[in-house]
Each structure stands twice: as C-alpha cells, then as structure tokens.
Amino acid sequence: MSFFEAKNISIRFGGIRALELVNFDVKKGEVFSIIGPNGAGKTTIFNCINRYYDLDEGAFIFNEKDISRVRPHVVANLGIARTFQNIELFRRMTVVDNLLLGRHRRRRSNLFAEALFTGFVRKQEIENREKAEDIIDFLDLQAYRDQIIENLPYGVQKTVEIGRALAMEPELLLLDEPSSGMTLEETEELSFWITDIKEELGITILMVEHNMKFIKEISDRTMAMSFGEVITQGTTAEVLEHPEVLKAYLGEEDAFTEN
Amino acid sequence: MRFVMKKKYYEDIRLFKYRSTFFWYLALVTGCLTIPIALDDYFISILTFICIYAVGALGLMLLAGFTGQVSMGHAAFFAIGSYTAAIITTKGGPLLLAIPAAGILAGLMGIIIGLPVLRLSGLYLSIATIALAFIVEEILVRWESLTRGNLGIYVESPSIGPLEFSSGISLYYLSFVVLIIVILLAKNILRSPTGRAMIAIRDSEVAAQAMGISLPKFKTTAFAISAFFTGIAGALYTYKISFINPESFTLLLSIEFLAMIIIGGLGSVHGAIFGAIFFVVLPNAIILTKDYLPKFVRDQTGLEAALFGLMIILFILFEPMGLYGRWLKIKYYFETFPLYKKDTFKREKSYQKVERQ
Numbered sequence: 001m002s003f004f005e006a007k008n009i010s011i012r013f014g015g016i017r018a019l020e021l022v023n024f025d026v027k028k029g030e031v032f033s034i035i036g037p038n039g040a041g042k043t044t045i046f047n048c049i050n051r052y053y054d055l056d057e058g059a060f061i062f063n064e065k066d067i068s069r070v071r072p073h074v075v076a077n078l079g080i081a082r083t084f085q086n087i088e089l090f091r092r093m094t095v096v097d098n099l100l101l102g103r104h105r106r107r108r109s110n111l112f113a114e115a116l117f118t119g120f121v122r123k124q125e126i127e128n129r130e131k132a133e134d135i136i137d138f139l140d141l142q143a144y145r146d147q148i149i150e151n152l153p154y155g156v157q158k159t160v161e162i163g164r165a166l167a168m169e170p171e172l173l174l175l176d177e178p179s180s181g182m183t184l185e186e187t188e189e190l191s192f193w194i195t196d197i198k199e200e201l202g203i204t205i206l207m208v209e210h211n212m213k214f215i216k217e218i219s220d221r222t223m224a225m226s227f228g229e230v231i232t233q234g235t236t237a238e239v240l241e242h243p244e245v246l247k248a249y250l251g252e253e254d255a256f257t258e259n
Numbered sequence: 260m261r262f263v264m265k266k267k268y269y270e271d272i273r274l275f276k277y278r279s280t281f282f283w284y285l286a287l288v289t290g291c292l293t294i295p296i297a298l299d300d301y302f303i304s305i306l307t308f309i310c311i312y313a314v315g316a317l318g319l320m321l322l323a324g325f326t327g328q329v330s331m332g333h334a335a336f337f338a339i340g341s342y343t344a345a346i347i348t349t350k351g352g353p354l355l356l357a358i359p360a361a362g363i364l365a366g367l368m369g370i371i372i373g374l375p376v377l378r379l380s381g382l383y384l385s386i387a388t389i390a391l392a393f394i395v396e397e398i399l400v401r402w403e404s405l406t407r408g409n410l411g412i413y414v415e416s417p418s419i420g421p422l423e424f425s426s427g428i429s430l431y432y433l434s435f436v437v438l439i440i441v442i443l444l445a446k447n448i449l450r451s452p453t454g455r456a457m458i459a460i461r462d463s464e465v466a467a468q469a470m471g472i473s474l475p476k477f478k479t480t481a482f483a484i485s486a487f488f489t490g491i492a493g494a495l496y497t498y499k500i501s502f503i504n505p506e507s508f509t510l511l512l513s514i515e516f517l518a519m520i521i522i523g524g525l526g527s528v529h530g531a532i533f534g535a536i537f538f539v540v541l542p543n544a545i546i547l548t549k550d551y552l553p554k555f556v557r558d559q560t561g562l563e564a565a566l567f568g569l570m571i572i573l574f575i576l577f578e579p580m581g582l583y584g585r586w587l588k589i590k591y592y593f594e595t596f597p598l599y600k601k602d603t604f605k606r607e608k609s610y611q612k613v614e615r616q
C-alpha cells in the first residue's frame with residue numbers, strides 16, 4: 001500500500017477536461033514532482049486534494065484512507081499541508097502570526113479555557129511560539145519576524161508560506177511552483193531547504209515545478225502531464241528525456257535551458 | 260521607539276507588552292472608578308451608556324471586525340438579552356443569574372441562527388441578518404404572554420443580595436465592571452487559537468481551510484461569542500432605562516452598532532470602545548452646543564442623524580482605520596517626535612483604499 005495515491009482522478013470544468021483518469025502514487029519520504037505546460041492541470045490536482053473542487057471520478061488515498069469526500073479543513077488535519085501558486089498568506093498579519101496559524105491543527109484547548117487564558121492555554125501558546133521560532137531559524141526569517149506580510153518582497157513571502165506549512169508539522173507537503181518568482185540565490189537556498197525538509201524532518205513532498213534544473217537537483221520521481229493527461233512518469237532523469245515530454249514543451253524550450 | 264528583545268516567549272503572549280502600558284491602563288481604570296464620584300447624574304448617565312454600548316459594539320466587532328462577517332441584525336441579540344434580563348428580574352430572579360442568562364440565551368440564538376445564515380457571505384449575509392432582526396422584533400410584539408407586546412416591560416432596580424443598583428452611580432459601576440470583564444474575555448480569545456482562526460477567516464478563507472480551520476465551526480463560534488456579548492449589553496441597557504418595548508430594538512440600532520465599529524476602527528478592541536464613546540458623546544455635544552449654532556441649523560430636525568451619517572462617510576473616506584487609527588498616529592507622532600516622517604502610514608492607507616474597490 002502506498003503512502004499517497006491518486007486513483008483514476010478526473011474533473012471537468014464545463015467543456016474543459018482539466019484532469020482525465022490521472023494515476024500516480026507518492027512513496028513515503030520522497031520528493032515527487034509534477035511537470036507540464038501551462039494549463040496542464042497541475043494546480044487542479046492540488047485543489048482537488050484540498051477539496052476545493054469535487055472530483056468527477058476517482059479518489060485520493062492517503063495513509064490507506066479515502067480522502068476524496070472529506071471536508072476541506074479535514075485534509076489539513078489529516079497531515080497534508082500546502083503552498084499556493086499565487087501565495088495565500090494572511091497578508092495583514094505578521095510573519096509570526098502566519099506561522100502560529102500553521103499550528104492551528106495542534107489546538108487542544110477549548111473556547112472557554114481560551115477566554116480565561118488558563119495555564120493550559122498559556123502553555124500551549126508558549127509551545128506554539130517555540131515551534132514558530134524554530135521555523136524562523138530554520139528558514140532564516142529572523143529579520144522579518146514581526147513584519148506585516150504585504151510589506152515583504154515576493155521571495156520572502158514564498159518562504160514564509162513554506163514556513164507556515166511546516167508549522168503544521170505535516171506528513172505530506174504540497175508545493176505549487178515554489179521557485180517561481182524567486183531570485184537565483186533564493187532558488188538555490190530553496191533546494192537546500194527542500195532537501196532538509198525531506199531528510200531531516202522526514203516530510204514527503206509533492207511538488208509542481210517549471211524549473212527543470214531545480215527538479216533535476218531535488219526530485220526523486222517525476223510525472224509529466226499535458227492537457228489533463230499523464231504523458232509519462234518515472235525517475236526524474238527518465239522523464240525529462242522522454243520524447244513525448246520534449247514534444248509537449250515544444251516552443252517552450254527555454255524551460256529546459258533556464259537555470 | 261522601544262525595541263523588544265525576545266528573551267522569553269511568554270513576553271509575546273502577555274496582555275500588556277510593556278510595563279508602562281499596564282500602568283497607563285491601571286491609571287485609566289482607577290480614573291474611571293473614582294472620578295464619577297464627583298460628577299452629576301447627567302455625566303454619570305453618559306458614562307453608563309458608553310459602557311453599555313461599548314460591550315455591544317465589542318460583540319459586533321468580534322464578528323464584523325475580526326471575522327469579517329458583517330451582521331446588520333445585532334439589534335436582535337441586544338433585544339434577546341434585554342428581554343431575558345427584564346423577564347428574569349420581574350419574576351424575582353437574581354441579577355447574577357439575569358446578566359449571564361441574557362448573554363447565554365443570545366449566544367444560543369446566535370448558534371441556532373448562525374448555522375444556516377453563515378453559509379452566506381458578504382451582502383447576502385447582511386440581508387439575512389436584517390431579516391433575522393425583523394423576525395425577532397415581530398416575535399417580541401406578538402408573544403404577548405411573555406413580552407407584553409407593545410406595552411413593554413417595566414423593570415425595578417436589580418440587586419445582588421443586599422446590594423441594590425438603584426442609583427445612577429451604582430449602575431455605572433456595574434456596567435463598567437461588566438465592560439472590563441468583557442474586554443478581558445475578548446482579549447484572551449483574540450490571543451488564542453480561536454481568535455487567530457477568526458482573523459484568518461477574515462483575511463483568506465482558502466488559506467484558513469488549508470490550515471485546518473473549519474469555516475462553519477469558527478464562523479458559528481464567532482457568531483455565538485458576538486451574540487453573547489451583545490446580549491449582555493442588552494441586559495445592562497434594560498437596567499439602565501428600566502422600561503423596554505419592541506420599539507427600542509429596530510434596524511436603526513443595528514446600524515448604529517455598525518457605525519460605532521466603523522467610526523471606532525474595524526479590527527481593534529480599542530475601536531469598539533472609541534466608537535461607543537463617539538456615539539454617546541456626539542448627540543450630547545450637539546445638544547450642549549445647540550444654543551451657539553445659527554438658528555437655521557439649530558431648527559433642523561434630524562440634525563444628529565445627519566451629522567452621524569456625515570461622520571461615517573468622512574471616516575470611510577479619510578480614515579478607514581477609524582478613531583483608533585487616528586489615535587495610533589498621534590501616539591506614534593509623539594513617541595518618535597523629532598523623527599516623524601509624514602508618509603509613515605501611507606502604504607497602509609493606499610492598501611485599504613484599493614481593497615474597498
């Protein structure tokens with residue numbers, strides 16, 4: 001039984017077949033990437049996992065549990081964290097507060113204890129802050145700790161979003177184009193962090209990416225898609241050399257020469 | 260400016276970040292407790308109303324200002340609190356039962372009504388809550404065996420044991436203590452996971468769900484807390500004016516509460532208090548200064564309502580952060596006195612403007 005599995009998933013938006021009988025599985029502890037030209041349906045897979053959209057067909061199996069009918073917040077509570085292609089941070093809050101929100105699924109207090117701010121709630125808050133502080137250190141965010149998100153540069157915001165997902169202490173982390181909009185330097189750092197997340201924190205990563213060099217560096221296995229269908233999947237090296245993949249990217253050669 | 264070093268995490272979760280802040284608030288509370296002794300009934304009455312409306316405004320602030328769910332029907336919860344307190348007191352029930360009961364009943368109604376209504380958002384939610392307020396008003400008129408319909412209910416002064424709240428000042432102290440308790444409860448909730456979840460829902464529902472926050476659960480919770488506070492305000496109101504009938508709880512009251520939190524500054528506890536002060540003081544200020552106004556202005560009917568409307572428009576246009584935002588700027592100006600830069604808050608402002616388009 002695999003750790004995470006998409007079984008024959010399909011979804012249609014009006015006439016568009018955004019996903020058509022897609023199958024893949026992610027093994028515990030690996031980095032699995034999804035590549036494909038614009039509009040291939042990559043983000044749609046994430047949105048279906050998060051239950052923002054209902055699948056027309058198929059199912060997602062996570063830790064042997066069918067998660068394709070649960071309510072959206074349950075997905076997070078089962079241990080799946082994510083980042084968004086267009087950054088969905090709480091823009092008017094500070095970096096720390098965003099990280100603390102990542103701790104929400106660890107909440108053990110109830111409203112009445114919170115209203116009285118009992119010793120238990122205080123202890124829980126201190127734990128949450130310790131965890132947030134760990135993440136700030138891990139991702140080098142000390143300089144931005146108390147700043148409001150909307151005043152931060154794009155690359156830093158993307159990092160904070162990863163931090164917020166890590167604060168959830170997930171088992172599976174979904175990253176939607178983590179390197180897009182980042183500078184070369186930031187991308188470099190990112191590939192170290194992702195390796196650390198995988199190796200030190202033991203978190204499995206499912207990632208959508210366009211940057212081929214980046215994928216070569218950190219991805220164990222890769223799946224290529226086009227127009228909602230899987231072209232091929234396998235080890236990253238195999239997939240990136242597959243003739244159909246090269247064809248799908250025709251006219252987008254710069255995707256491969258990009259550094 | 261002070262720089263806060265992170266030595267202990269506990270520093271972050273304290274109610275007062277700096278020792279000096281604590282002493283300022285202590286001084287304020289002491290002032291509120293002692294100065295009224297020297298004031299006449301008229302001013303004590305003004306202070307009492309400020310406390311009462313501040314409790315209600317704080318209730319609506321948690322829902323509209325912190326959770327982003329704009330209710331235009333809060334008069335309903337205020338009414339439920341008022342009638343609960345009135346009925347319990349006329350039946351001889353103790354005050355210490357009546358006030359919490361008023362809050363709890365309003366809170367329960369908040370849950371019952373909140374569950375279906377909170378599936379709606381934005382304008383639809385507002386309209387559904389207006390409908391709710393009309394229904395409650397209608398029930399108050401029709402359920403004569405309980406509410407005496409349009410005749411209304413007279414309430415004698417309540418008491419706790421031998422302590423009778425008959426004089427203006429004792430009722431002021433009661434309202435003030437309730438206000439302090441309610442502020443502390445709100446502050447505690449806001450620095451806990453529930454409060455953060457509420458603010459998260461306001462800022463991005465999509466991201467909130469990705470954090471594991473259940474939208475129905477926390478929207479309903481916010482509705483319940485909000486209704487609870489507003490119900491308590493309603494109970495205090497009953498004791499203050501000692502006569503209530505359905506006409507005290509119209510749509511206008513709901514709108515006045517909204518006006519309070521907008522003028523005070525959405526999304527801050529201070530805002531609710533400032534808004535209540537403004538709301539109570541403005542009409543009184545108009546009355547006091549009426550004699551000095553030119554005759555043609557003085558004789559206009561609806562002067563207060565017009566001024567109030569004008570203030571709301573001015574605030575939305577020029578100070579979206581409300582009175583509290585203005586206060587922050589003044590405070591910042593003095594704290595950084597020689598270094599103050601004119602455009603410090605510019606960014607914030609332009610963002611707020613864009614957001615409303």
Ligand SMILES: Nc1ncnc2c1ncn2[C@@H]1O[C@H](COP(=O)(O)OP(=O)(O)OP(=O)(O)O)[C@@H](O)[C@H]1O
Pocket residue numbers: 013016018036037038039040041042043044045085
């Ligand atoms: N909510 C929606 N309603 C209608 N169509 C949608 C919706 N979401 C996605 N689509 C369509 O589904 C297809 C796949 O979109 P998706 O966002 O998954 O692409 P993607 O692979 O992430 O592309 P990109 O690389 O540009 O991010 C597109 O044709 C898109 O227009």
Ligand SMILES: [Mg+2]
Pocket residue numbers: 042043044085
């Ligand atoms: Mg996408």
